Amino acid sequence: SQKIEQNSEALNIQEGKTATLTCNYTNYSPAYLQWYRQDPGRGPVFLLLIRENEKEKRKERLKVTFDTTLKQSLFHITASQPADSATYLCALMDTGRRALTFGSGTRLQVQP
Amino acid sequence: EPEVTQTPSHQVTQMGQEVILRCVPISNHLYFYWYRQILGQKVEFLVSFYNNEISEKSEIFDDQFSVERPDGSNFTLKIRSTKLEDSAMYFCASSVGVGQGYGYTFGSGTRLTVV
Numbered sequence: 001s002q003k004i005e006q007n008s009e010a011l012n013i014q015e016g017k018t019a020t021l022t023c024n025y026t027n028y029s030p031a032y033l034q035w036y037r038q039d040p041g042r043g044p045v046f047l048l049l050i051r052e053n054e055k056e057k058r059k060e061r062l063k064v065t066f067d068t069t070l071k072q073s074l075f076h077i078t079a080s081q082p083a084d085s086a087t088y089l090c091a092l093m094d095t096g097r098r099a100l101t102f103g104s105g106t107r108l109q110v111q112p
Numbered sequence: 113e114p115e116v117t118q119t120p121s122h123q124v125t126q127m128g129q130e131v132i133l134r135c136v137p138i139s140n141h142l143y144f145y146w147y148r149q150i151l152g153q154k155v156e157f158l159v160s161f162y163n164n165e166i167s168e169k170s171e172i173f174d175d176q177f178s179v180e181r182p183d184g185s186n187f188t189l190k191i192r193s194t195k196l197e198d199s200a201m202y203f204c205a206s207s208v209g210v211g212q213g214y215g216y217t218f219g220s221g222t223r224l225t226v227v
Contacts, residue, residue, distance in 0.1 A: 034215060043116075043203045043218030044155060089155065098168040098210055099145055104154040 002027040004103035006090055012109045019077040021106045023090030026071060030092035033066055033073050038087045038105065047088075048075075080110045114138040118204050118219035125226055128193050133222045135187045135204030144187045145205040145216065146179065148172070155203065161187065162210070194226045 005024045013019050023033070032051045036044035050057040050066040050073065057064045063076040077084050087105040094101070117136040125131050137144050146158040159169045159179055166179065178190045187206075191198055201223050205216040 038155075041201075041221075041223075043205070043221050044216075046215030046217065049215055093210075098162075099157050099160040100216060101157060102147075102155040 002094070002101075004028070004090060004092065004101060006088075006103040006106045008104060008106070010107040010109055012111060013080055015081060015110055015112050017080055019080050019084070019108055019110070021075040021088050021090075021108065023073040023075070023103055024071060025090075025092060028071075028092055029095045031095065032093070033064075034091045034100065035062075035064060035073075035075050036089040036091060036102075038089055044089055044091075044102075077108070080108075082110045082112050084108060085110050114217070116204055116206055116217050116219035118202075118222050120222060121220065122223045123225070125194050125224070127196055127226055131191050131194055131224065133189045133191075133202050133204075133224070135189075135219055136185055137187055137204065137206035138217055139185070141206035141208050141217070143167075143207045143210050144179075144181070145207075146189045147203045147205060147218075148200040149203065149221075150200045158189070160210075191224075194224075196226050199224060199226045 003026045034049045035047045038044045048064045050064045052068050061078045065074045087107045089105040090103040091100040119134045144161040147155050149155045157170050159173045160167045176192045180188050201221045203218050203221045205218045207214045207216045
């Protein structure tokens, strides 16, 4: 069966450190993978997209890697701040599909 | 920055009643979606809509659900006879394209409570 797995345990880190979140998938052949941020009671907010032929993508303090052999994406936030505290969702669209499927998300808590 | 607008923000309805959730997608977007999120669970796909027709739907989107774009700006989700298990946050989203890797813009959601 198809699965998108994100660490369900909250990630607690100290302000200024780098947060690394993992997304693993099975039985998908995505052309690209996306990351979203979700705050409590709010809709997801698009952060970054990475295509299957890209190894790494950066945007300000964010970095995403995509390894189609390992079927894994890593999402990094460098110099983390308390304002980065949120749930981060991985999402992908399988070949032939017309909509994104989301993982269950990882909650990040950045301590001041 | 353009926004996806959803109304109402919160709706309480009695079991068996019909509800209509409304959304105004971003004006130059071509693809529209409804997702739902039951409290504490993941964001689940319901339906995608393009060129005035459903392009894909999930198993959740059964005959009780319907979508419509009645006037070229609004995009609605109707639940014909609500059940307790329909209680969730419903998110509308839109995107410029699909398949080329466009991010979705989500609305702030409608919290539906069925009592």
